[in-house]
Amino acid sequence: MFEIRIICNPADADHITEKLAQTFTTGAARQYPNRRNTERTRLYITAEHRADSEPWPTPEEAYALAPSIISEIGWTAGAVADKPFGEDIGREFWLRKAALLDHIALADEHEGIRSDAAELATEAARRLVNADAAAVTRDPRHYVRQQYAHWAKNH
Known part of the structure; x- marks a missing residue:
């Protein structure tokens, strides 16, 4: 992003x-007057490469x-138990929970349950997307998988 x-x-x-939306996956453009030249405008656009250029990892990947x-349930429960109420728990917690x-x-x-x-998974994924200020326009669970795969490889 x-x-x-x-x-x-x-x-x-x-x-x-x-034109940018044709090339990238973009968020809404934010438009402001230019500070120095009032005849110009400033555009801020959050973007990410299209999924076809950087495919999302499969769940298996x-x-x-x-x-x-079970181990992850234990880790997330322990992470919450170790933090005083109201203290920032950190990105790793939200990523691993999502x-x-x-x-x-x-x-x-898979089991048909x-x-x-x-x-709940989608809501947790949205929380991570918002915390990261990521411009995810598709299923936020794909973003969680991408970020988790990256985290797992580098952790």
């Missing part, structure tokens, strides 16, 4: 935004190095 800043004529803003679901819930939802889907696991 990255952010693009453009200074342009206000009349060109829509055209530029459209993402969780290849993951500990068991991955755990995704892993449970995938297991339920009807539960709210997929909804």
